[in-house]
Amino acid sequence: MSLLFDLGRKPPTTKTIALQVREHGAGSLDEAQRRADDARYQEITCRSALNPVKGMPFAWTLNPYRGCTHGCHYCYARRYQTQFELGSDDEFASIIFVKTNFVEVLKRELRKPSWTREYVAVGTATDCYQPIEGHYRLTRGALVALHEAGNPAGVITKGPMIVRDRDVLADMTRGAGCTVHISVPTVDEDAWRQLEPGTAHPLQRLRAVRELVDAGIRAGVLMNPIVPGISSKPAMLEKTMKAIADHGARFVGCNVMFLEGGTRDHFLKWLAQEYPELVEGYTQLYAKKYAPAEYRNEVKRVIGGLRRAHNISDRED
Numbered sequence: 063m064s065l066l067f068d069l070g071r072k073p074p075t076t077k078t079i080a081l082q083v084r085e086h087g088a089g090s091l092d093e094a095q096r097r098a099d100d101a102r103y104q105e106i107t108c109r110s111a112l113n114p115v116k117g118m119p120f121a122w123t124l125n126p127y128r129g130c131t132h133g134c135h136y137c138y139a140r141r142y143q144t145q146f147e148l149g150s151d152d153e154f155a156s157i158i159f160v161k162t163n164f165v166e167v168l169k170r171e172l173r174k175p176s177w178t179r180e181y182v183a184v185g186t187a188t189d190c191y192q193p194i195e196g197h198y199r200l201t202r203g204a205l206v207a208l209h210e211a212g213n214p215a216g217v218i219t220k221g222p223m224i225v226r227d228r229d230v231l232a233d234m235t236r237g238a239g240c241t242v243h244i245s246v247p248t249v250d251e252d253a254w255r256q257l258e259p260g261t262a263h264p265l266q267r268l269r270a271v272r273e274l275v276d277a278g279i280r281a282g283v284l285m286n287p288i289v290p291g292i293s294s295k296p297a298m299l300e301k302t303m304k305a306i307a308d309h310g311a312r313f314v315g316c317n318v319m320f321l322e323g324g325t326r327d328h329f330l331k332w333l334a335q336e337y338p339e340l341v342e343g344y345t346q347l348y349a350k351k352y353a354p355a356e357y358r359n360e361v362k363r364v365i366g367g368l369r370r371a372h373n374i375s376d377r378e379d
């Protein structure tokens with residue numbers, strides 16, 4: 063099994079790969095491996111692991127992979143793929159970059175005297191527990207490095223594989239602090255199948271929440287994003303909130319989908335194919351990046367009521 067991924071020499075850098083794709087197209091990535099899930103995995107080396115971000119509730123992120131086989135149609139990370147001249151449609155979910163030296167680079171960065179141990183969010187632009195993590199274990203390596211450095215962190219994922227690392231997450235919880243956010247926008251089977259074709263069943267994700275909470279880890283759920291007309295029906299929201307509460311989540315967060323760049327292009331194309339009857343409504347609702355404030359406030363109000371009814375906090379601390 064491991065030989066399948068052994069490319070025999072030092073992987074190229076992200077810059078080399080971006081140039082290659084720009085000049086010769088994604089089809090030229092002949093070193094990328096094709097696995098049973100039909101995705102291709104391209105090993106690369108990275109120069110930095112800790113990534114500074116702006117406009118988020120945290121200042122640093124860690125993403126050991128780029129692209130995501132979960133292939134959620136609303137995924138805001140689709141738009142980042144275009145930085146590599148790769149498409150935000152199928153190529154986002156089928157060409158995955160694996161940063162093989164990620165843990166080593168991270169350890170080096172965490173040792174720098176200038177690093178002040180700020181909170182780090184793991185898995186913001188890719189799912190850090192997508193299936194290939196079972197082989198490379200880069201996320202686990204990063205968590206161990208963060209724990210050894212006494213660095214607070216949070217993880218966001220849709221991958222139940224996270225329970226494999228509950229030992230490290232429990233150590234982090236007792237140490238510098240750790241919060242796990244499992245993303246479960248809806249438990250509705252049809253909406254899940256349509257919106258998140260490559261992900262684990264929502265109830266499997268909620269069982270992971272239960273296991274993490276039972277292991278003493280602060281784990282909650284993000285009902286993100288609520289997708290208007292598809293996962294926004296009040297009965298669906300109620301069913302989802304009840305399931306989240308039944309699985310012992312410590313908190314629940316929620317946001318309405320936003321659309322921009324390559325994600326917007328991909329989503330609207332997909333919507334026209336799968337839900338043509340919704341296109342007109344979306345044209346009005348998403349004239350801009352965000353749905354209008356009145357709509358978002360109404361969703362917030364409904365979610366707030368459900369939260370109170372099920373006695374579940376919106377606070378992560």
Ligand code: SF4
Pocket residue numbers: 130131132133134136137138139186187188189220
């Ligand atoms: S699991 Fe997360 S990163 Fe992966 S496609 Fe879905 S939303 Fe994007």
